[in-house]
Amino acid sequence: MPEHKQLAVSPLPLPVPDDVLVRRVQAGNTEAFEELVRRYERKVYNITYRLMGNEQDASEALQDAFMRAFRFIGKFQFKSSFFTWLYRIATNVSLSKLRKREKVQTVSLDQPVNEAGDLPFEIPDIKYGPEKLMKQRELRAALQKAVEELPEDYRSVVVLRDLEGLSNEEVSKVMHLSVAAVKSRLHRGRLVLREKLVSYL
Amino acid sequence: MKKSKKQTGECHDCGEAKELIARYVGGDEDEELARRLLLHAQTCSECATLLRSLRRLVHYCSLEPTCEMPVTVRRELWVTIQREIHTRRRE
Known part of the structure; x- marks a missing residue:
């Protein structure tokens, strides 16, 4: 044994x-x-x-x-x-x-403005099935696009804090900013993202 | 909290509430702050919408999966690293 x-x-x-x-x-x-x-x-x-x-x-x-x-x-x-x-x-x-x-x-300056690019996507309100998956994909694409369009100061903070999951303190160390400045930029960045992604939220 | 709502239900003068929302969504876990904010949001549709949408935004971001690093990108990175290390060794 x-x-x-x-x-x-x-x-x-x-x-x-x-x-x-x-x-x-x-x-x-x-x-x-x-x-x-x-x-x-x-x-x-x-x-x-x-x-x-x-x-x-x-x-x-x-x-x-x-x-x-x-x-x-x-x-x-x-x-x-x-x-x-x-x-x-x-x-x-x-x-x-x-x-x-x-x-x-x-x-x-003469280039015509693409109005559709500035407007939030129109997504049907469907909660289940393949449509939900499609909506999630569209949301991811829209989120990445919205992040890319953020002003530089906000973009870094949003990427590090919200997408990469660092704490406010860690972001402040990475960016050499005070925690208060991180919070301020984060909130402003989120407000801009919210405007762009309003139809998803 | 000061209330100065218009007939439309929008809340144009709730600067304090907006500040509280920023702190609340930003991770400030002050219970008194949360209580005041949620109380206000019950009577102010604009602030309630702002709060809800920001919380959803942060939630969606947290669910965002890690980008897969393509094989070609990784290969190029390691070629660069090895070249840099080789250069260092020769110096």
Whole structure:
């Protein structure tokens, strides 16, 4: 009869804390940096995608963010957590690219205004079945579009707080803003989103 | 809270209520704040609508799934990372 001891499952090893990995990278261990990339690549991609609005730009911002993190990690002084530092780099890289993109995309004053684009979508009030699924898809698309159209100051805060689920305090650290400023920008951003998404809410 | 409603049911002078809504939806868990706000919302259709729609907005955002990172995006990222690491090692 087998002993019960043989059935005991050894506990999984605890993940190495970010700070430890950062110190290893600072000491020259590049494998530790690869572990940090694996740990945060999806999160950072989400931020860059939400801010940039398309895969190609998000991909470029993602690469730039990690390259900068690698180049400057030697100067990281542990005054914040690694992820807030990394998110800040990703946010700044994305916003910088957005500014450049907006400069390139000049719009003629004579170009007719697409009125439909400024109006909320008309969605039938159907609660069940395939229509509900379709409505959810439309809502997601409308939400992403509305977020992309937010002014820059509001967009970063809404993405980090409402879509990525950071706390007000974490957003304040990422953005180098006071918590009060985060709350203010968040509320203003939400009001703009509400106007654009009114038919869904 | 000051009430100055018009016949239409709209609430044009409820600046305080709007401020409370911002704090409430923003995560301020002050019970007194919530009580005053909900009490006001019972008599003010505009503020009630604003409160309801903002709460739904935040809820929808919280349900938004994580974007899947495409394989090509991940591949390009790792090519860049490996190139950067290789450059560092040569220096």
